[in-house]
Amino acid sequence: xxxxxxxxxxxxxxxxxxxxxxxxxxxEARRFRAIDQVYGARHGxxxxxxxxxxNLTHETSLNLEAVANTPSSALGSTRDKPDDxxxxxxxxxxxxxxxxxxxxIGGNDSSDxxxxxxxxxxKAAYPLRCIHIPKTIDNDLVGSDHTPGxxxxxxxxxQAFAGANLDNASLPGVYIGVIMGxxxxxxxxxxxxxxxxxxxxxxxxxxxxxxxxMEQFLVDxxxxxxxxxxxxxxxxxxxxxxxxxxxxxxxxxxxxxxxxGNVQLSGTGALADLLCDEIKAxxxxxxxxxxxxxxxxxxxxxxxxxxxxxxxxxxxxKAVQFAMWGQRDGSVAIKRSxxxxxxxxxxxxxxxxxxxxxxxxxFINASGTGVTDAxxxxxxxxxGAGMPDAHRLRFSPVAKVLK
Amino acid sequence: xxxxxxxxxxxxxxxxxxxxxxxxxxxEARRFRAIDQVYGARHGxxxxxxxxxxNLTHETSLNLEAVANTPSSALGSTRDKPDDxxxxxxxxxxxxxxxxxxxxIGGNDSSDxxxxxxxxxxKAAYPLRCIHIPKTIDNDLVGSDHTPGxxxxxxxxxQAFAGANLDNASLPGVYIGVIMGxxxxxxxxxxxxxxxxxxxxxxxxxxxxxxxxMEQFLVDxxxxxxxxxxxxxxxxxxxxxxxxxxxxxxxxxxxxxxxxGNVQLSGTGALADLLCDEIKAxxxxxxxxxxxxxxxxxxxxxxxxxxxxxxxxxxxxKAVQFAMWGQRDGSVAIKRSxxxxxxxxxxxxxxxxxxxxxxxxxFINASGTGVTDAxxxxxxxxxGAGMPDAHRLRFSPVAKVLK
Numbered sequence: 001x002x003x004x005x006x007x008x009x010x011x012x013x014x015x016x017x018x019x020x021x022x023x024x025x026x027x028e029a030r031r032f033r034a035i036d037q038v039y040g041a042r043h044g045x046x047x048x049x050x051x052x053x054x055n056l057t058h059e060t061s062l063n064l065e066a067v068a069n070t071p072s073s074a075l076g077s078t079r080d081k082p083d084d085x086x087x088x089x090x091x092x093x094x095x096x097x098x099x100x101x102x103x104x105i106g107g108n109d110s111s112d113x114x115x116x117x118x119x120x121x122x123k124a125a126y127p128l129r130c131i132h133i134p135k136t137i138d139n140d141l142v143g144s145d146h147t148p149g150x151x152x153x154x155x156x157x158x159q160a161f162a163g164a165n166l167d168n169a170s171l172p173g174v175y176i177g178v179i180m181g182x183x184x185x186x187x188x189x190x191x192x193x194x195x196x197x198x199x200x201x202x203x204x205x206x207x208x209x210x211x212x213x214m215e216q217f218l219v220d221x222x223x224x225x226x227x228x229x230x231x232x233x234x235x236x237x238x239x240x241x242x243x244x245x246x247x248x249x250x251x252x253x254x255x256x257x258x259x260x261g262n263v264q265l266s267g268t269g270a271l272a273d274l275l276c277d278e279i280k281a282x283x284x285x286x287x288x289x290x291x292x293x294x295x296x297x298x299x300x301x302x303x304x305x306x307x308x309x310x311x312x313x314x315x316x317x318k319a320v321q322f323a324m325w326g327q328r329d330g331s332v333a334i335k336r337s338x339x340x341x342x343x344x345x346x347x348x349x350x351x352x353x354x355x356x357x358x359x360x361x362x363f364i365n366a367s368g369t370g371v372t373d374a375x376x377x378x379x380x381x382x383x384g385a386g387m388p389d390a391h392r393l394r395f396s397p398v399a400k401v402l403k
Numbered sequence: 404x405x406x407x408x409x410x411x412x413x414x415x416x417x418x419x420x421x422x423x424x425x426x427x428x429x430x431e432a433r434r435f436r437a438i439d440q441v442y443g444a445r446h447g448x449x450x451x452x453x454x455x456x457x458n459l460t461h462e463t464s465l466n467l468e469a470v471a472n473t474p475s476s477a478l479g480s481t482r483d484k485p486d487d488x489x490x491x492x493x494x495x496x497x498x499x500x501x502x503x504x505x506x507x508i509g510g511n512d513s514s515d516x517x518x519x520x521x522x523x524x525x526k527a528a529y530p531l532r533c534i535h536i537p538k539t540i541d542n543d544l545v546g547s548d549h550t551p552g553x554x555x556x557x558x559x560x561x562q563a564f565a566g567a568n569l570d571n572a573s574l575p576g577v578y579i580g581v582i583m584g585x586x587x588x589x590x591x592x593x594x595x596x597x598x599x600x601x602x603x604x605x606x607x608x609x610x611x612x613x614x615x616x617m618e619q620f621l622v623d624x625x626x627x628x629x630x631x632x633x634x635x636x637x638x639x640x641x642x643x644x645x646x647x648x649x650x651x652x653x654x655x656x657x658x659x660x661x662x663x664g665n666v667q668l669s670g671t672g673a674l675a676d677l678l679c680d681e682i683k684a685x686x687x688x689x690x691x692x693x694x695x696x697x698x699x700x701x702x703x704x705x706x707x708x709x710x711x712x713x714x715x716x717x718x719x720x721k722a723v724q725f726a727m728w729g730q731r732d733g734s735v736a737i738k739r740s741x742x743x744x745x746x747x748x749x750x751x752x753x754x755x756x757x758x759x760x761x762x763x764x765x766f767i768n769a770s771g772t773g774v775t776d777a778x779x780x781x782x783x784x785x786x787g788a789g790m791p792d793a794h795r796l797r798f799s800p801v802a803k804v805l806k
């Protein structure tokens with residue numbers, strides 16, 4: 001029989017709704033008589049190995065609800081990617097504090113940490129229930145219809161591009177917006193939901209699921225600019241050439257890599273500037289502007305999908321239920337059960353851990369520079385209620401007098 | 404007696420509420436029996452000299468209201484800065500179409516165009532009433548308490564920094580956000596309204612009203628980082644050294660200048676990247692990220708101040724009333740008359756045209772890296788209703804067992 005203490009932590013990049021899952025765990029856990037204390041680790045797995053723990057049972061329900069509505073990881077996060085040795089340290093602390101259930105809210109790296117800790121507990125014959133709670137704006141967890149955090153970030157991207165398109169229509173030129181997503185283009189593709197009128201941007205979308213060719217890019221931009229007198233482009237930070245080399249790294253003077261060996265893509269405007277410079281130099285278009293959406297797309301205070309909020313809460317609640325009533329460890333997954341409704345399942349950790357989902361082929365159009373109706377139908381209900389709408393004047397021309 | 408035709412146009416950078424002013428002009432004008440037709444020029448003064456005019460009297464009230472709630476200039480805008488000769492062309496078209504009233508919604512360059520056209524009409528003894536309607540996210544028009552468009556952009560910046568601060572607290576490091584504003588730091592200073600708890604960012608704010616020193620910047624960042632273990636910085640794109648040289652231009656390979664001879668500051672991430680590189684190189688801090696807010700801060704669909712919306716509508720309405728009942732040309736100004744209430748006045752065009760307001764000294768703190776309470780009191784009521792709030796857990800530490 002597991003002890004009455006549970007531990008929850010948050011890992012990886014923050015999202016707009018990751019605290020909903022935290023509140024879901026804490027509030028649901030307190031409904032179980034068998035649970036005495038709910039601990040939280042500060043800054044993810046790093047907080048565990050440092051024994052930097054807090055007692056979340058001391059939080060008021062009201063403050064937990066307020067924190068649930070606040071973006072970014074309230075417990076703090078970490079970019080540490082635990083290996084076997086690191087996970088042994090985690091397990092040592094969990095055992096020392098007599099933790100019976102371990103919940104880790106995070107992406108595919110976090111689910112891998114849960115998998116290894118689960119194995120450590122089995123090896124030691126220590127009764128520990130380990131549950132991974134999904135979270136990532138990249139939407140790249142396998143086995144889920146989508147992941148909490150993605151819908152709100154997608155909504156931000158759609159609203160941003162709807163505005164950028166209006167701005168670009170007002171002062172015509174080329175506009176490039178660079179979106180997060182190293183391997184999966186879901187978030188970049190969300191820009192397509194900004195379109196209302198047939199000539200609205202984004203006119204071109206470049207995803208990491210397709211090889212990027214600078215020559216073809218320039219041809220695409222030129223054709224669009226000639227057709228509409230302007231061009232709005234959504235680009236994933238993860239675009240790469242046929243050899244797999246990230247376009248962003250082509251010009252990086254000093255390439256920064258994270259603990260996973262990945263080149264730093266976010267927090268720099270280099271890719272947008274590179275693409276703008278190419279267009280200015282080769283296409284002789286005067287007004288070319290590039291924005292890198294950066295951290296705003298995952299942490300902007302005040303742009304959230306209510307669908308995402310509810311689901312993020314529910315995966316936290318369900319995680320506790322699976323832990324208390326189930327007989328195995330696992331990763332909570334969202335399954336679409338209607339248009340629009342969802343159910344929750346507990347997947348095996350091995351089925352999720354360390355794996356990366358990318359956009360399915362049926363979501364990407366034939367040219368590779370746009371999305372299909374299947375993708376629009378997939379994403380639309382996730383964006384939530386109250387999406388703002390863009391309106392136009394119906395121009396009624398006045399006859400010229402002088403010319 | 405002026406004719407029954409009026410012409411309205413929009414100039415300069417779009418804002419979230421510039422179409423409120425357009426709707427205000429059109430809807431109010433139609434209440435006057437003396438006005439037959441309301442024309443609009445597409446893409447500002449350029450549309451006038453090209454006779455690219457539309458009849459706004461054909462718009463439905465419902466669509467005008469919908470467009471009013473849509474960001475960015477619905478008629479299209481222009482960066483053209485008319486000189487005397489250009490204004491003579493404008494006047495020629497106005498006369499040919501028997502325009503009796505000319506309304507131009509824009510910033511200080513636009514007000515200067517209105518001033519010159521007004522002079523042309525006087526020289527020709529042509530009865531033309533010319534009214535400038537204020538608009539600019541920079542808040543840099545003299546004679547106004549503030550300008551329509553600024554409050555909504557300020558709200559975006561405050562919400563963005565509130566989120567960026569949470570993100571930075573979750574994954575500590577240095578975060579730099581670069582904000583629009585060449586000469587006036589109002590919009591950058593709005594980042595200060597993101598702070599709730601005493602240790603919240605932005606911890607440092609750099610304004611174009613003060614000379615920027617890279618050495619002092621690095622000292623400031625280092626001190627803040629040592630105190631809080633992290634550092635959030637708001638930087639105006641217009642920061643410059645003691646000689647007046649823009650920091651952004653220090654590294655620009657190929658400097659782009661607009662029609663006003665100004666170096667391109669927006670639409671590139673160069674300044675943020677430069678500052679991040681300096682911190683990485685000199686302070687040995689690992690996690691340093693820079694975002695350039697770019698066009699999102701003026702055109703994001705779905706972030707607007709309701710106070711700003713109402714005032715932008717009113718300056719459009721008042722412009723028509725001043726034109727129809729007043730005896731002179733001028734520029735509509737917002738005057739604060741309570742906490743919080745406003746009145747509208749018509750200033751002489753010469754008092755506004757081509758002049759630039761910068762932040763008053765009483766709004767900037769002694770160190771030059773933050774704002775005063777006077778500024779907070781000034782800005783707070785402009786942000787409007789329903790500002791989202793950030794909440795924290797009240798950490799209750801668990802005693803260590805192993806260490």
